[in-house]
Amino acid sequence: MTKMKEIQSFFPSEDGNRESREHFIELLTSVLENMDQFKDTHQVTLGPLKEKSAGFYEELTNSSAVPQKGGSFQGMIDQLTDLMKGHPFQSRYFLTNVLPMASIPGLIGQFTASLLNGNNLWDVYGPAGAEAETKVISMMSKIAGYDHQQSWGYTTWGGQGAVFTGLRLAIAKYAPSAVEEGVPNNLYVFSSEQAHYSLLKSAEATGIGRNHVIKVRTKRDHSMDEDDLQKKMEKVIEKGGIPIYIVATTGTTDNFGIDNIQQIYATATQTTQKHLLPSVHIHADSALGGFYAFFNEYDFSSNPLGFDDDVLAGLAQIRSRMQYLHLADSLCFDFQKLGQTPYVTSLFLVKNKHDLSLIDLDAAESPYVGNRGYGEYHTSYTLECSRMASSISILAALQLFGVEGYQVMLANYIQVNLSFRKQLNEQIPHLSITNPDNPGPVTAFRLYDKGFDWDREASGLCTKEQIIETNDRNEALFEYFGENRAEIFLGDTKKFDLVPCSNGEELIPVYVSKMFTISPYTEIQHVPDVINFIKKAIKNTTKSEVSISC
DSSP states (O other): OOHHHHHHTTSOOSSOOHHHHHHHHHHHHHHHHHHHTTOOTTOSBSSSOOOOOTTHHHHHHHHOOOOSSOOOHHHHHHHHHHHHTTOBOOOTTEESTTOOOOOHHHHHHHHHHHHHOOOTTBTTTOHHHHHHHHHHHHHHHHHHTOOTTTOEEEEESSHHHHHHHHHHHHHHHHOTTHHHHOOOTTEEEEEETTSOTHHHHHHHHHTSOGGGEEEEOBOTTSOBOHHHHHHHHHHHHHTTOEEEEEEEEBSOTTTOOBOOHHHHHHHHHHHHHHTTOOOOEEEEEOTTGGGGGGGTTOOTTTOTTOOOHHHHHHHHHHHHHHTTGGGSSEEEEETTTTTOOOSSOEEEEESSGGGGGGGOOOGGGOTTTTTOSSOSOBOTTSSOSSOOOTHHHHHHHHHHHHHHHHHHHHHHHHHHHHHHHHHHHHHOTTEEESOTTOOSSEEEEEEOOTTOOHHHHHTTOSOHHHHHHHHHHHHHHHHHHHHTTTTOEEEEESOSOEEEOTTSSOEEEOOEEEEEOOOTTOOGGGHHHHHHHHHHHHHHHOOSOOOOOO
């Protein structure tokens, strides 16, 4: 074999011959077989965790170099297999944050997109992606309640990309010349205290500045306080500022708080009209919770899928907020979260497709593709130029799951969490659930000493010292959970909420642990194992008297 022939063997065949295809399939089979040998339903890593010394990454840096001569396929497979060792795997006990169990349709869709390797920038380069993207935009616009003939969107790099594009639109709608002349220095944006930090990065990147991000207080259900929103909008306006953007989080990462878009819309409209200002662009950060919009048309009376009463009540509570998604000017669905597709498969939607023209390039500015006489799908309004056709993965998942498939899976996540909460309350009474008003796929919990609980702390009845002491107790739990994450992988956060203290004006951040149901293999029969794991953690980390029942 000549050297060039050898190089050609590194690629899929040009003519579709069987021999090349079977070799490719054998390689893929080897990867799957090697991965499967590490799987164990009683742990959440592929084999044992790798031991990493303090200088682990420095050693990798010093020892890595491109080989002068290439290796073999088997050597490549061996290296890939070694990378798998100790990697988290979303088994039934994988309960941390919103890292996905990628579904088979999502994986096959992504594999198809990789095989085609089209650039979703332009339909001449990526016709499959353009077609798939058009379909999923229409599908999810209908789920969200948008007019699918007036809406538009594109796949982007996560909820961060959606928040960022929403802000770009907000700036362009208020100041159309900003795309050429720069952003005015009196623009302000708003989100709740518990919104994702992506807005801070977006404010930095657009030039508005982080100091122009106004944080709004949240209520006991962790949703935005609309009265505080109005006060802070008024304060900004009185000082000559212009409110242009509100991020309404519909499913916060730590506690599944769902902002009331209907009330936010009414508050923003009333305030801007009072001061004769343009409308504020409202972006629903529905990256996580938006998938519960699949229940917006569910018949809760006949309950055709037979959900239990407590699950049905939780779904109805979520639907009471999600049914107003359509009031937002833009929104997003992170399919790599509850859509169960691989990273990164996020969909940004805008209610009025003409808004995107405000941030579009002139065709002459993109001469490689934009001013051609052929090709009808050119996405020069995206921040990216080259774009993967991740819409193919989304389309595959939507087609295979269907509305009912997603409904069954999403309802199971609620059922598991309701069972978890019930057993926590019964067996570990000094462990408070800190998001009891929010049904959903996540339960946050916090360990207290006797005489303290979440209601007391959230009401401002604890001193600063007592809150910090409770934080220290819970941080010890974090460390135990982290060291033993190969067994059961729970999440945690050091800023679940900000609470007042009884001996000062300062708001103190609260540390909590989280159980986040993200694997379809997690069912209610697995909850006792999680409870026992938490009990063991408490016994191993707590010196104070804490009550645990058997």
